[in-house]
Amino acid sequence: MFHxxxxxxFFFAVGVFLVIAYAGIVTILPDFMESARPLKGTKPYTTLQIAGRQVYINNSCNACHSQLIRPFKSETDRYGKYSLSGEYAYDRPFLWGSRRTGPDLHRVGNYRTTDWHENHMLDPAAVVPGSIMPKYGFMFKKSADLETAYAEAYTVKKVFNVPYDKPGMPKLGSYDEAKKAAYKEAGKIVAGMKNQDVKDAYKNGDIKEIVALIAYLNGLK
Amino acid sequence: MQSSNAINYDYTIAKCFTVATIVLGIVGMLVGVIIAFQLAFPELSNLAGEYGTFGRLRPLHTDAVAFGFTASGIFATWYYVGQRVLKVSMAESKFLMFIGRLHFWIYILTVAAVVVSLLMGITTSKEYAEFEWPIDIAIVVLWVLWGVSIFGLIGIRRERVLYISVWYYIATFLGVAMLYLFNNMEVPTYFIAGMGKWYHSVSMYAGSNDAMVQWWYGHNAVAFVFTVPIIAMIYYFLPKESGQPIFSYKLSLLSFWGLMFVYLWAGGHHLLYSTVPDWVQTMGSIFSIILILPSWGSAINMLLTMKGEWGQLKENPLVKFYVLASTFYMLSTLEGPIQAIKSVNALAHFTDWIPGHVHDGTLGWVGFMIIGAIFHMAPRMFRREIYSKKLVEAQFWLQTTGIVMYFTSMWIAGITQGMMWRATDQYGNLAYSFIDTVEVLHPYWTLRAVGGLFFLIGVFMWAYNIYKTATSSRAIEKEPQYASPMA
Amino acid sequence: MDMELIRSLQGWGYVAMIFGLTIGFYAYIYHLYKSQRDGTKDYEKYSNMALNDDLSDSLVEEKYPQDNKKDNEER
Structure with missing residues (x-):
């Protein structure tokens, strides 16, 4: 038989394939039978937060920052409560990262403010002496992409039944409604910022990337 | 026997991919050296606005070396080794030549699209699977073309039994196909919502599930891009260059099945202490340790092939490349399982020890093997001697020094930072703020960047040597049987 | 299917893998060394496929022995 x-x-290839596929079938597949269950109180991201999350992804912040607090005292002391699976139920993709060149961000919304982020993103080393993080001044100039963010929210609602528009959950509605809501949400963040260009742009109905990013980071709790 | 002299092996496609290997090797490693210096000297991150930040360049580095340098190295050696061990020439089939050319050009276009999109920040954020759906489709197409070319060539072979290297190439093809398809399942948002960026997509999996699929992929991408095809190479190039048959062909078959059985179960070790089920984590740990056996089976088989022939190490620098590659393979396949032990992982995870481990494997094993393979192929493809033996020697020692600097500094950096993160003072409070643990790494990061630079300089020496070999070295009349001729 | 059933299937799949792997693997080792000793199959000769890989080198094992005989006669 072996020879x-x-x-x-052909049959050799089939054999190899069966052998390598078997592990996936047994270990990975069954867990998809039950979709990831959110914790009570875990809510999907708002349109503005998704736009911010996309900024986070576009700049591969996850290359240096993890979003996974492991159950060790040294980590819970530093970053807060350890992470639970259900908290990630609406994370598509997951952003755990693999290298902590910078600190973990899974609960950064608990201990950093809009003001802190604004200063830090402009010049990290001015806020944290010795920081090796790049400056992200361009986020104050580029506009957030609400359309793509809405498209993503709409897609996950339609395809994966993410509970937008359900009682107690964020409202999505039509694009115009979502845009209005995002604008309102952004207003609170802009009010806490100093940068005049960002404020002026906001008055003209233009939300900058930095505003969306801060909305996302403040929501990480 | 004499009649077959009319046809020769056709190396057109192999040559194309050799050029791609060299160019993409330079690109990928140059970006790698740049981001290594950015960590040590952060001002370098701000030179090119958003296009020069560490975050934008890091995926470009990993993808350019994994799917640029390594993948084209795999293709180049396949289009060389495949013909030879099956004893059939590409020239015998017009169809296969066409498929080969198509494969090459679609590959080049895909690479160009990848470089542009990653610089623009178009990414799905999943490591080694950052490409958005249009590029994923292109990758599927070129992978299928490679499959057609593998099985097409096998279909018209003269040799009845497949040589062990061909086994490994087939496994590479199948493994990457399966992994890539499942990890890149995504829904393009434009087609559902009718607005936003047309290339944007959202992952089919959420949260912990996404993480499990990603690391099942991420771990096994290492298997089927950095291990399996590289073993295919060494099983051909080491025996051929040294003139020694494999120490035990039976052992090579056993290690093959061992590797196939065990490798796929070990992915959980990337997610220790995370929120995926406990049994997945434990199983990942256990299988990682079992994985030492088949890995060392191959490595020891290679080293024993040189039994009684160690003198060749003095005379032939290419054998040095292969032997050091096997040694680094042993080192990294021992280091990996150690890091997969839960208590070690608690310290090592998220630190520089992990990139350090990856680079033992990629620089020492993958890099040396591909460099050595192309040195072996060059005189046969171009019918000329290798341009300079001295340059090969110098490159070998420079790169070896670079690798040693790289991994020693990263070991120290990783363990230092891991210990500092968990250090407490006498009252049980954390002893260091996060930034303390970053500042302390500066000397190690500098050393690492210099080590990487040494390796990159070596790659330039290699590129120059191959270029000179192809264009102006002394011609040889008859193809050398074993050791490659060099001036 | 409820989750409990899936989990137990998973467990059995895992056990099957361990046993299959062990038995298949030792059977393979036995097969390799037995056929070598009996002389039915000389596995070690296949390593020559890398060493004598020129188009004009003789084949280790011909794919279609009959066809090649014909070829040889034509030559």
Missing amino acids: WLEKNP
Whole structure:
């Protein structure tokens, strides 16, 4: 039997495939039978937060910042309560990261403010002496992409039944409604910022990337 | 026997991919050196606005070396080794030549799209699977083309039994196909919502599930891009260059099945102490340790192939590349399982020890093997001697020094930072703020960047040597049987 | 299917893998060394496929022995 396999490339390939697929079938597949269950109180992201999350992803913040607090005292002391699976139920994709060049951000909303982020993103080393993080001044100039953010929220609602518009959950509605809500949400953040260009742009109906990013980071709790 | 002299092996496609290997190797490692210096000297991050930040460049580095340098190295060696061990020439089939060319050009276009999109920040954020759906489709197409070319060539072979290297190439093809498809399941948002960026997509999986699929992929991408095809290379190039048959062909078959059985179960070790089920984590740990056996089976088999022939190490620098590659393979396949032990992982995870481990494998094992393979192929593809033996020697020692600097500094950096994160003072409070643990790494990061620079300089020496070999070295009349001729 | 059933299937799948792997693997080792000793199959000769890989080198094992005989006669 073994030697037959060695001279029949087709069946050999089938054999190899079965062997390597088997692990995935047993370990990975069953867990998709039950979709990730959110914790009580875990809510999907608002449109503005999704826009901020996309800024986070576009700049691969996850290359240096983890979003996973492991159950060790040294980590809970530093970053807060350890992470639970249900908290990530609406994270598509997950953003755990693999290298903590900078600190963990899973609960950064608990201990950093809009004001802190504004100063820090402009010049990290001025806020944290010795910081090696790049400056992100360009986020104060580029506009957040609410359309793509809405498209993402709409897609997860339609395809994956993410509970937007359900009682006690964020409202999504039509694009115009979502845009209005995002504008209102952004207003609170802009009010806490100093940068005049960002404020002026906001008055003209333009939300900058930095505003969306801060909305996302403040929501990480 | 004489009649087959009319046809020769056709290396057109192999040559194309050799050029791609060299160019993408330079690009990927140059970006790697830049981001390594950015960590040590952060002002370098601010030179090119959003396009020069560490975050934008890091995926470009990993993807350019994994799917640029390594993948084209795999393709180049396949289009060389495949013909030879199956004893059939590409020139015998017009169809396969066409598929080969198509494969190459679609690959080049895809690479160009990847470089542009990653610089623009178009990414799905999943490590080694950052490409958005249009590029994913292109990758599927070129992968299928490679499959057609593998099985097409096998279909017209003369040799009845497949050589062990071909086994490994087939496994690479199947493994990457399966992993890539499942990890990149995503829904394009534009087609559902009718607005936003057309190339944007959202992952099919959420949260912990997404993490499980990603690291099942991430871990096994390492298996099927950095391990399996590289073993395919060493099983051909080391015996051929040294003129020694494999120490035990049976052992090579056993290690093959061992590797296939065990590797896929070990992905959980990337998620220790995370929120995925406990049994997945424990199983990941256990299988990582079992994985030492098949890995060392191959490595020891390679080293024993040189039994009684160690003198060649003095005379032939290419053998040095192969032997050091096997040694680094042993080192990193021992280091990996150690890091997968839960208590060690608690310290090592999220630190520089992990990139340190990856680079033992990629620089020492993958890099040396591909460099050595192309040195071996060059005189046969171009019918000329290798341009300079001295340069090969110098490159070998420079790069070896670079790798040693790289991994020693990263070991120290990783363990230092891991210990500092958990250090407490006499009252049980954390002893260091996060930034303390960053500042302390500066000397190690500098050393690492210099080590990487040494390796990059070596790659430039290699590129120059191959270029000179192809264009102006002394011609050889007859193809050398074993050791590659060099001036 | 409820989750409990899936979990137990998973467990059995895992056990099957361990046993299958162990038995298959030792059977393979036995097969390799037995056929070598009996002389039915000389596995070690296949390593020559890398060493004598020129188009004009003789094949280790011909794919279609009959066809090649014909070829040889034509030559």
